[in-house]
Amino acid sequence: MLINIKNREEKVDFKTAVQCGLGRDGGLFLPPYITPMPHIQDLLELPFVDRSQRIMQHLIGPNTDATLIDTLIAQAFNFPLHLSAVDPHIYCLELFHGPTLAFKDFGARFMAQCLQQFNPGKKISIITATSGDTGAAVAHAFYGLENVEVHILYPHNKISPLQEKLFCTLGGNIKTYAVQGDFDDCQRMVKACFQDDEVNAALQLNSANSINIARLFAQVCYYFEACAHLQHNQLVIAVPSGNFGNLTAGVIARQLGAPIKRFIAATNANDTVPRFLHNQEWQPLPTKETASNAMDVSSPNNWPRIMYLLNNDFDALKTLIKPGVKSDKETFSAMQFMHNNGYLSEPHGAVAYACLQNELKEEEVGVFLGTAHPAKFKETVDTVLDVSTPLPEALAQVQDKQLLSVEVTNDTSAFKQLLLQ
Template sequence: MKLYNIKDHSEVVSFSQAVQQGLGRGQGLFFPDTLPQFDDMDALLTMPLVERSTEILSALIGEELPKSQIGELVSEAFNFDAPLKQVGEHIHALELFHGPTLAFKDFGGRFMAQSIAAVSDGKKITILTATSGDTGAAVAHAFYGIDNIDVVILYPKGKISPLQEKLFCTLGGNIHTVAINGDFDDCQSLVKQAFDDNDLRQTIGLNSANSINISRLMAQICYYFEAVAQVPKQKRDQLVMAVPSGNFGNLTAGLLAKAMGLPIKRFIAGTNANDTVPRYLQSGQWAPHQTVATLSNAMDVSQPNNWPRIEELFRRQQWPLGELASGWADDEETAESLRALSQAGYLCEPHGAIAYRLLEQQLEDGEEGIFLCTAHPAKFKESVDAILDINITLPKPLAEHATRSVLSQTMDGDFIQLKESLLHINNR
């Protein structure tokens, strides 16, 4: 597998290099130079999740890793289901929260951890990542206890749900968590500054676990195939998928799946009030606003890192960018959609509710719709309980962490302070 730097096409790396390096020169994202196509899509879609995902990832990675080894990585990473649940006559929910940290990030986080461990040859590595909620838990649990890998997770102080925080800030060991006085974009900026410091990168073996790391993105492609596999064959030619979008890695994975031949008619990109992309698609002007806090905190991102990959893919495929549908919902509309779903007999959370709202609004006659449910409703217990006047029982993974003490340190958005902390962790 060869990948090129979107900002500097002369920088070409292997899968192993991309996984370990994270970002290219000038903070450029890596992108596959070719995308595999499958001769018999129907046969692929009849396979079980692990077997099919092994085929997909082997076709992407190529001969760099033996297919048997990729199968082992996938088996270890994807040891949970992604069921499709019917919510309306032509609307289905893809539940991506059945992994150990109850969020879709488990797919990418666990495969990435397996990949890095497989290609690093025991070298000491420091994983630095920013989270707006669910990435932190998925990455922390995926890497917890792995030898020679330290994980440092930055998150905006007071702007993720208390249960999200408990799930990854109570582990200790090789997991280090830092609450930043700022928003997610401030956390993301600190990660980028760290990658721009070449001496720091070399000294601590710096890598990232955000969706900027291609291994995470590749893993997410697989659950789009799993979704389509659960749709009756006669309905697959009119599929519309609504994706709740923050950093836009989730949507990027879906679009890559489509480019690889998966029969998805079109996508709807859904955001909250941090609506940079919907405004851009309407006006052609990239004009991020200051990030605002919302009920759907994992989508509180004004400058999504993965958007350049989406534009690169549309350019490569010669797809008109105007064909990408979008929309956004404010907190009141999100609450309305949660109540509507509840009345339909489906318990959801704010991110999935936004995707459902936009899908219901934009689905056309003859189309079959799927919206992505990216987290278990219990991870947003406070808001969901209040909106629906219920008392969600905590599933075991959350209940186990709910009473533990948060181990995070608090820091201003100061890179010098962060750098000192990273060097201290590396020298322990």
């Protein structure tokens, strides 16, 4: 059973939460409490897919067919992930070996599998905002599926050209909108559509952001993979953080029993959470454009989940999560440092690596999440490192395709009317 953390009288099962995305009053769903898993060491000995099946069954509970969940996980997680040594005490958990070369493939593919099974023959509309990688993962997960129409909003001219080409050239049941504004505008427009009864009734809306519980639960699984490889009791994980779904999944993994000592919330100049951890004041500022554009988020949607998971205990929060903030200059320096040591990274991973370098103690081992393939940010990577990054096949196939996006303003009312047409 899941509860709406904003309206705790609303209790739903996993299937209902996946289908509706958001609860009443725009609330997010979570289990009322996280029950630790037994026999963690035995769990860590399992292969990734087998382990993920057990984790997902535990999170979802007995009301959903376990055999079905096993099948959906096996179909969604059908690509590799790697742990690569960057220096003697720091590793990168590479989550970008899926079809759209980003960590979002885990959650998007599992969520698509769930919706297809839970809504046989029923028409639904997915609407989501992206700061870069979610759009491609969601678009490819749902592309060509019957009775599913996908609407993706992204900030115009604020994602990398290859990120844009990866999901804005598909057409068919994938509709993309270049919004004149920033990612927070896109999120606001999506939320407004969910809160509009007319739009909801006409389109049967569902969200594919990390606010959807299926995506969030899927992301929990890869934290255990880092623990399984390293088997270290002083493990620190740095998470490139924008909308904070990834860090939320990490906190859940730890509460399930993953042997993680603490986390570093690595951000760029959009530092709402680090400032909150410093002074306990929630003060989002206007969004700033940075080289790590997928993290250009000033009002992260998932932060209330982290507060709920830690019982709004500020002392526990500060013990478990350390903030880190890096400028573009520091990000580029980290990219250059890693490249000089034989590892190629892009800006988001570099922010996390730089924060980890600052915070890691002598007895600890660090992991940072590699959330996107360096080639997705070819222009930046090539310029900063003076290299020519080869394109993986997925990007080479789309680099010359025509964009099919519609440019729209950030006016919510006008966008609602566009959807209803």
